[in-house]
Amino acid sequence: MSRPAVAIAIGPADPPPALLAKAVADGGASVAGLGEAQGLIWAGTPGQFPDELPEAIEWVQLPAAGVEDWFTAGVIAAHPNVRFTSAAGAFAASVAEHALMLLLAGVRYLPEHLRADTWRQQDFFPHIGSLRGKTVTIVGAGGIGKALIPMLIPLGAHVIAVNRSGRPVTGPRIPDTIETISTDHLARVWARTDHVVVAAPATPETNHLIDADVLARLKPSSWVVNVARGSLIDTDALVSALSSGAIAGAGLDVTEPEPLPDGHPLWSLPNAIVTPHDSNPPQLRLAAFADHAAANVERFVTGKDLLAPVDPSLGY
Amino acid sequence: MSRPAVAIAIGPADPPPALLAKAVADGGASVAGLGEAQGLIWAGTPGQFPDELPEAIEWVQLPAAGVEDWFTAGVIAAHPNVRFTSAAGAFAASVAEHALMLLLAGVRYLPEHLRADTWRQQDFFPHIGSLRGKTVTIVGAGGIGKALIPMLIPLGAHVIAVNRSGRPVTGPRIPDTIETISTDHLARVWARTDHVVVAAPATPETNHLIDADVLARLKPSSWVVNVARGSLIDTDALVSALSSGAIAGAGLDVTEPEPLPDGHPLWSLPNAIVTPHDSNPPQLRLAAFADHAAANVERFVTGKDLLAPVDPSLGY
Structure with missing residues (x-):
């Protein structure tokens, strides 16, 4: 099999969680460093997010279903040429x-x-x-x-x-x-x-x-x-x-x-x-997020509409 | 609508439980007394079962999934020309x-x-x-x-x-x-x-x-x-x-x-x-039995194979 043409970076952990690396492969892309990637799957907080992204990054998958914090932290506004997607629906x-x-x-x-x-x-x-x-x-x-x-x-x-x-x-x-x-x-x-x-x-x-x-x-x-x-x-x-x-x-x-x-x-x-608001516990979130990310990687690779796009003008 | 051609009796309670009367209608038959019926839905015990059935009764639906008691009581042997069906699967x-x-x-x-x-x-x-x-x-x-x-x-x-x-x-x-x-x-x-x-x-x-x-x-x-x-x-x-x-x-x-x-x-x-063997409590059994009986009435009316036939030679 030839190497997939689309490369996706995963952050901030290095090496990335195995489930997310598998999600990229399942979606038909390869995992790469931020400098060689066209997309970024982010599994960290807004505070950890890079101030600047390489110009080649077209798309960022955020790990939260509600992305108010990402707007508040200025992450969305700082990258006007990037398409962001949330994890809405994943959990x-x-x-x-x-x-x-x-x-x-x-x-x-x-x-x-x-x-x-x-x-x-x-x-x-x-x-x-x-x-x-x-x-x-x-x-x-x-x-x-x-x-x-x-x-x-x-x-x-x-x-x-x-x-x-x-x-x-x-x-x-x-x-x-x-x-x-x-x-x-x-x-x-x-x-x-x-x-x-x-x-x-x-x-x-x-x-x-x-x-x-x-x-x-x-x-x-x-x-x-x-x-x-x-x-x-x-x-x-x-x-x-x-x-x-x-x-x-x-x-x-x-x-x-x-x-x-x-x-x-x-x-x-x-x-x-x-039950103390524990229907979506942390250890289940990563697997659910990985499934969602894999679906979006595949859509990104094949040029289809992405799931859960963030609309900067609407604020979600 | 014309009156259905097949008549089914329900026993032993008179009037019969509404759910069983509905089952007969849902199956495409009409409810009748034992003397005018071709089939009988029995919701009672072996001890309550009639010693003799009218000759026109071709089929009897029993209310239990396991019918050992009905063999023991001699009910099956006493009616060699009747097809019996159990409620196996209903519950x-x-x-x-x-x-x-x-x-x-x-x-x-x-x-x-x-x-x-x-x-x-x-x-x-x-x-x-x-x-x-x-x-x-x-x-x-x-x-x-x-x-x-x-x-x-x-x-x-x-x-x-x-x-x-x-x-x-x-x-x-x-x-x-x-x-x-x-x-x-x-x-x-x-x-x-x-x-x-x-x-x-x-x-x-x-x-x-x-x-x-x-x-x-x-x-x-x-x-x-x-x-x-x-x-x-x-x-x-x-x-x-x-x-x-x-x-x-x-x-x-x-x-x-x-x-x-x-x-x-x-x-x-x-x-x-x-849980103290209460997964199939009495009040849910009648509704489940009615669904099963309705399916068998329809099969009886249309001449299809009946569900859960009792085989006298096998004892179940």
Whole structure:
């Protein structure tokens, strides 16, 4: 095999992580020093980023999904002739897997099982649910929502995806049977909803989107899972609904406030599962980033549109 | 719409459960009394079964997956001109969902999370795993195994299915990329296995299939899930492997002995999740049975081979 024509540098660690070197090869390029490269995969911080890049560098892959810090540090403005891409979307699969785990653990009554030290089969039977035939409403159909939908379908769940436009959510493994509704019509779906997964960005419009009114419309068998931001749920209303049994439980990877303070009721409620914003832990990020980088290297090599381009005029 | 030409009776409850009446309609038949029917869906016990059936009854759907009790009670022998079908396969999806829940809860370190009453993000980060890119070996590729495979694929897991013949496992949502190996070659796969799900029948050959030797070949990050029968795992060897950290944990819906006695180490080991054989609770069985019955009504109406036929000469 001849040496690939496109060379990509990896920084700042030297030698680079093996997973990133493999990503470059998988994408059809060769790893080179910054002086001989046309692209740069950056796995460091904005503070470590070179002040100047060689003129031949056309493209830089940044390691974060949100790149506000890179704008603030002036990295984007300092290199007006370079195309930057973020890692937006790269980490969605791990968070979606975590959301599925929280939902299944809740529906199957796992927290109470883990407290048992005796064979309580007859006690537990009536509390064991299934996602089969149940309607899961996913609020937010970005990367996490789109990664979660194909995980729910084989379990026999019906999915309602909620996005801003209401335009049908599509994707490689998303079946046509998915129902999509716009945020404006959200009030209509609660009566049909068995479980809710919150996966939308935190904005003024989504603040306390799940409030006392929404919680009152859910079922005593409903689980609410939040893998987005704590501010999307009214925590006091949630604590009330969990305490009264208005809903069955909540699985929360994010909370408001965060970190959740010691002594908060969510730590002791038997039907609250709290994971401390660890659905996307550091050791899984590098592998996910490498997959994303490999896809972008291939696109760079073959001249296709890059994934997650950063638009300097929009600031993200 | 004209009235369907085929009539199916439902017993013993009168009126029959709405889900079963719907199953008959969904299958393209009408519900009738025993005297006007060609088929019978039976949701009761062998003891409740009629001693004699009208001559027009050609087919009886039994409500159990294992029909030993029906042979013992003489029900099958008493009706030599009737085709019986069991509910074999009907309950596999619920058990597969439970297996997925146990595996995800283990890999994502949920038991330790549920014991926390403070924000332990940095402690927990290194322990959070993912099924993405991991190899899950499913021992037993019957109904449960075949239901589990399509649930694992969207999570990015690689699946090795183990069956007696080694003939490739196929099915409606089972991709060609599944690797199938025969039980004879099982010893070869442990080095490549990240996690194990035990879903094979209990036979003399499968007794203590997962023993000290197999557990020693797994990884400190491996989870072992058992949703089949307790006898497939050497419990003492498992307790040792869990205590020493030779494997990461075990999720057990079945144990040996069963019920697991009070004070057994599996109740207190922090990396053992025990659910008391409740992966297929009574309230989920009726819905699953109704789906199975609907499929068989449709096959009966259209003259296709019935699912799960009982063979009087084989005894199952």
